[in-house]
Amino acid sequence: MNPELSRLLPYPFERLRSLLHGIAPPADRAPIALQIGEPKHPTPSLIVEALTAHLDGLAVYPLTQGLAGLRQAIAEWIERRFRPQDGRALDIDPERQVLPVNGTREALFAIAQAVVDRSRAPLVLMPNPCYQIYEGAALLAGAEPYYLPCRPERGLIPDFEAVDATTWQRCQLLYLCSPGNPTGAVLGREVLAQLIALAERYGFVIAADECYSELYWDEDRPPPGLLQVAAEIGNTTFKHCLVFHSLSKRSNAPGLRSGFVAGDAELVAAFLRYRTYHGCAMPPPIQYASLAAWRDEAHVQENRALYRQKFAAIKEILDPVLPIAIPAGGFFLWPKIPIADTEFARLLYAQEHVSVLPGRFLSRCISGEDPGADRVRIALVPSLATCIEAAWRMRACLERLERAGS
Numbered sequence: 001m002n003p004e005l006s007r008l009l010p011y012p013f014e015r016l017r018s019l020l021h022g023i024a025p026p027a028d029r030a031p032i033a034l035q036i037g038e039p040k041h042p043t044p045s046l047i048v049e050a051l052t053a054h055l056d057g058l059a060v061y062p063l064t065q066g067l068a069g070l071r072q073a074i075a076e077w078i079e080r081r082f083r084p085q086d087g088r089a090l091d092i093d094p095e096r097q098v099l100p101v102n103g104t105r106e107a108l109f110a111i112a113q114a115v116v117d118r119s120r121a122p123l124v125l126m127p128n129p130c131y132q133i134y135e136g137a138a139l140l141a142g143a144e145p146y147y148l149p150c151r152p153e154r155g156l157i158p159d160f161e162a163v164d165a166t167t168w169q170r171c172q173l174l175y176l177c178s179p180g181n182p183t184g185a186v187l188g189r190e191v192l193a194q195l196i197a198l199a200e201r202y203g204f205v206i207a208a209d210e211c212y213s214e215l216y217w218d219e220d221r222p223p224p225g226l227l228q229v230a231a232e233i234g235n236t237t238f239k240h241c242l243v244f245h246s247l248s249k250r251s252n253a254p255g256l257r258s259g260f261v262a263g264d265a266e267l268v269a270a271f272l273r274y275r276t277y278h279g280c281a282m283p284p285p286i287q288y289a290s291l292a293a294w295r296d297e298a299h300v301q302e303n304r305a306l307y308r309q310k311f312a313a314i315k316e317i318l319d320p321v322l323p324i325a326i327p328a329g330g331f332f333l334w335p336k337i338p339i340a341d342t343e344f345a346r347l348l349y350a351q352e353h354v355s356v357l358p359g360r361f362l363s364r365c366i367s368g369e370d371p372g373a374d375r376v377r378i379a380l381v382p383s384l385a386t387c388i389e390a391a392w393r394m395r396a397c398l399e400r401l402e403r404a405g406s
Contacts, residue, residue: 057284184327
């Protein structure tokens with residue numbers, strides 16, 4: 001048995017099930033699940049139609065590299081969405097710089113296995129809190145996770161300037177997530193440019209998880225992307241840079257398990273070689289459905305509008321008892337609460353049959369500091385009406401807490 005498996009912590013949702021075990025929520029309240037980021041908006045019909053129209057593809061072994069047409073559609077989408085500020089083209093090569101993958105969860109885990117050299121005492125840097133896949137990927141690649149706290153005084157963005165040269169020298173892989181999960185914080189152009197320069201100096205790979213890039217508050221200010229900034233500062237081959245995108249959040253298709261990796265051609269080639277041995281090629285019907293999704297933006301704009309409605313409505317309800325900061329991107333709220341996060345999760349479930357995720361289930365306590373403590377992650381993924389109902393229930397729970405403490 002791989003001894004590194006024993007170092008993996010239980011997944012956050014396993015920990016939540018244990019936390020809530022034995023609690024009998026009110027039988028007269030329908031359950032509302034806000035703990036998991038599983039989009040509940042309808043999957044666009046154009047995806048379903050393309051999927052069913054190509055079911056004959058099930059009779060064919062797919063190539064790991066994917067259909068040329070899908071890679072072309074992805075390259076064109078990257079060009080449209082992440083055009084540099086000076087208007088130049090990114091010149092994404094669909095043959096060498098794009099690789100379809102079966103959801104970014106698999107790819108974000110696998111990239112560490114492909115690029116980490118375990119013989120050199122490697123570090124894998126990641127935000128704290130973060131998507132737990134980054135940590136597990138580092139451990140099973142034989143690396144040491146190095147956690148970068150996301151503090152409110154820095155806008156919930158890691159202080160990369162505080163990382164010393166020795167740490168950067170040992171770093172082989174840096175995971176980024178922008179907009180962040182769970183914080184919703186967006187990395188600006190200056191920060192991304194700084195990190196690209198550090199990668200060039202020290203030779204590490206940047207794996208930018210941009211799965212929430214299409215969910216943002218201001219329609220006129222979409223979050224910048226790693227490849228976009230690389231091109232703007234002259235790194236037109238995207239050396240050391242990989243981005244990871246998914247249709248799960250953008251297109252409300254989590255069950256499609258479809259995404260892509262793009263960037264540095266040498267890294268993409270190495271990752272393709274790895275995935276030829278360890279990785280599942282995307283079934284042809286899903287590739288055609290994905291192609292249709294990447295070529296349409298109307299459903300993505302409608303999706304953003306739905307989330308904006310929910311954020312505005314929930315903020316209005318909760319602000320009197322729990323100040324809410326609408327994030328720059330994503331669909332999570334990350335509020336600081338008046339009692340321990342685990343205690344609040346239990347109380348809210350017991351009193352109101354609403355499930356949220358304690359912040360410390362997504363973070364790590366390092367040197368006595370836990371950036372997730374006394375916060376909860378609230379995923380605004382159900383319908384607007386359900387989110388409003390959940391907000392009123394949370395408000396009732398918080399008001400009872402306030403009365404009990406006065």
